[in-house]
Amino acid sequence: MAEIRTERLLLRPARAGDLEALHFILSDARAMAYWSSLPHRELDQSREWLQSMIDNPDGEGEDFVVEHQGRVIGKAGLFRFPEIGFLFDPAVWGRGFAQEALRPVLDRAFAVHGLARVVADVDPRNRASLRLLARLGFRETERKAKTWLIGDVWCDSVYLRLDAAGWPAARVRPVNPA
Numbered sequence: 001m002a003e004i005r006t007e008r009l010l011l012r013p014a015r016a017g018d019l020e021a022l023h024f025i026l027s028d029a030r031a032m033a034y035w036s037s038l039p040h041r042e043l044d045q046s047r048e049w050l051q052s053m054i055d056n057p058d059g060e061g062e063d064f065v066v067e068h069q070g071r072v073i074g075k076a077g078l079f080r081f082p083e084i085g086f087l088f089d090p091a092v093w094g095r096g097f098a099q100e101a102l103r104p105v106l107d108r109a110f111a112v113h114g115l116a117r118v119v120a121d122v123d124p125r126n127r128a129s130l131r132l133l134a135r136l137g138f139r140e141t142e143r144k145a146k147t148w149l150i151g152d153v154w155c156d157s158v159y160l161r162l163d164a165a166g167w168p169a170a171r172v173r174p175v176n177p178a
């Protein structure tokens, strides 16, 4: 699996040593407010979650741990082709890190993995995620009620989609631009 460097970030495969840093985020109620599970209470929940990220076989997805200045700040990627997922430490929200991480993820989705589209499933209350996805060019395709039972609360979904043709970086560039 690839390692990607952006201006400020390193995106790399997950490893066992990421457990504490990821559990710190996965146990944060703010980060997990619209996630597909309640905040993790036990380290073992995060261990299992991390292991499934590590085991994710090539060809089924491509998910990255994101580092900033040597510190794990989140994760971003296609956890299961063609579905995108991302989760960042609230301490770093509002600095454009999610956007910066997702751009190369989307470059690879279309240019390397040859996906025709990338999709997302977002809780309609999750304004930060919807804003981020809109900035990247995603468009809403459908809404459904009561798609996730989180604890004892039913949550809804907004489904979004970005087609390869709608991704600017997927356009073929001349090899030697004049």
Ligand SMILES: CC(C)(COP(=O)(O)OP(=O)(O)OC[C@H]1O[C@@H](n2cnc3c(N)ncnc32)[C@H](O)[C@@H]1OP(=O)(O)O)[C@@H](O)C(=O)NCCC(=O)NCCS
Pocket (backbone or CB within 6 Å): 030, 031, 032, 034, 035, 085, 086, 087, 088, 089, 092, 093, 094, 095, 096, 097, 098, 099, 100, 121, 122, 123, 126, 128, 129, 131, 132
């Ligand atoms: C969704 C989530 C990743 C968004 O984080 P974020 O930091 O708001 O996202 P971005 O990287 O797009 O940052 C954008 C913000 O940074 C600001 N910013 C500051 N410096 C910036 C820079 N250099 N480049 C771009 N944006 C910058 C932007 O103005 C913008 O602020 P605004 O939203 O108030 O207008 C974050 O809220 C999160 O981890 N949530 C929990 C997990 C979750 O819900 N995941 C999705 C499940 S479907």
